Amino acid sequence: MAAPDTSAGSLTVSGVTNPVAATFDLLGDRLTLTILRHAFVHRARRFNQWMERTGAPPAMLTARLNALVDAGVLVRAPQPGAAERHEYRLTALGLATWEILVCVWAWQREWTAEGAVLPELVHVECGHRGPPMLMCRGCGRTVTTHDTAVELSEDALWHITSGRRRSSRGSAATSDDAQFEEIMQAIGDRWSASVTGLALAGVRRFGEFRDALRMSPTTLTERLSRLCDAGIMARPEDAAEYRLTPRGRGLFGVFAFLLAWAELAHPEVSETGLRIRHLGCGEVLAPALRCRGCEARLGRTDVRFEPMPSLDSLR
Numbered sequence: 001m002a003a004p005d006t007s008a009g010s011l012t013v014s015g016v017t018n019p020v021a022a023t024f025d026l027l028g029d030r031l032t033l034t035i036l037r038h039a040f041v042h043r044a045r046r047f048n049q050w051m052e053r054t055g056a057p058p059a060m061l062t063a064r065l066n067a068l069v070d071a072g073v074l075v076r077a078p079q080p081g082a083a084e085r086h087e088y089r090l091t092a093l094g095l096a097t098w099e100i101l102v103c104v105w106a107w108q109r110e111w112t113a114e115g116a117v118l119p120e121l122v123h124v125e126c127g128h129r130g131p132p133m134l135m136c137r138g139c140g141r142t143v144t145t146h147d148t149a150v151e152l153s154e155d156a157l158w159h160i161t162s163g164r165r166r167s168s169r170g171s172a173a174t175s176d177d178a179q180f181e182e183i184m185q186a187i188g189d190r191w192s193a194s195v196t197g198l199a200l201a202g203v204r205r206f207g208e209f210r211d212a213l214r215m216s217p218t219t220l221t222e223r224l225s226r227l228c229d230a231g232i233m234a235r236p237e238d239a240a241e242y243r244l245t246p247r248g249r250g251l252f253g254v255f256a257f258l259l260a261w262a263e264l265a266h267p268e269v270s271e272t273g274l275r276i277r278h279l280g281c282g283e284v285l286a287p288a289l290r291c292r293g294c295e296a297r298l299g300r301t302d303v304r305f306e307p308m309p310s311l312d313s314l315r
C-alpha cells in the first residue's frame, strides 16, 4: 500500500549518520510535527484521520509517515478488525518526542500571535495551568539558560551542516500546520537550526559562525538576516555581533529536548557534536519537564490540553 519514501534526503555524511542533523531533518518539518501532534492530542493512528485533520496531499502525507516509520518513531500494525489495512502507532521513541512538542507549544504560546488561542496545558494533579519549567534529571534542579553551557565539537558541527539537505519539503501550508510556520524559521532546516544552536552556545560574531559552520559568507549572511527578520536574532546598529533576542532564547527548551532525543534515537553514536551541560551539577543535561505550580516532574499522562472555547484547531 505504501508509496515509496521520497521525503528524506540522505541522513548520512561520509557514511556516518549525524544524530543532530538527522533529527533536524526529520522533525524540523511542519507536517511531521502536525502528524505527531494529532497522534498525541487526538490519538490519530490511521491515514484517513491525518488526511482529514491536516488536509495534506496524500503523497506528501505518505512520505512523512514512511519517514517516521523508517526513523523508528511510528510502527505499522494491522488495524483491529481489518487486518488487510494498517495503522501507525507511536513507538517508545515516538512517545519520547512528546517533550519536544510541549516545548514547541510553549514557545508558540508565548512568542507568536496565535499563542493566545492555543490549547492550555493543565497539570491534572495540582490544576496548574501554563507552560512547564525545565529540570535536570541528573540532580533534580530547575534549569535555565543561565546555568547551562552549550558545548560543540567543531568537527561534528561541520558534519551537521555539510550533508545533503532534503530536496523538497513541499509547501504544506494548510491552515492546520500553518501554526508551525514561525518556529520553522528557527528549526526548519539544519542550517538555520545550526546557526540558532550556535547562538545558544554563545557565538555572536559573524566570523565565528562562518568558521564553525564552514558556510559561504553569502549563505551565512542570508541565514542570519532571515533569523533577524524572524525576530529570533538581532544585530544592534553599531555592533558587529548577532545576538539571540528573548524570543530566540525562548527556544532553549526546544533545542534541549531535540538534542536529548537525537542521542536517544542514535544510541550507536557516542558524540553528537552539540550538547548542553548543566553547570549546577556538571553533568550533560538530561532534560525533563516540571510543573511551575507544584514542581512535580511531568510525564505525558500527567497533563491534558484544554482547548480554548473559540478555537477550531482541535476539531
Ligand SMILES: [Zn+2]
Binding pocket: 136, 137, 138, 139, 140, 141, 278, 280, 281, 282, 283
Ligand atoms: Zn543537574
Ligand SMILES: [Zn+2]
Binding pocket: 123, 125, 126, 127, 128, 291, 292, 293, 294, 295, 296
Ligand atoms: Zn503541578
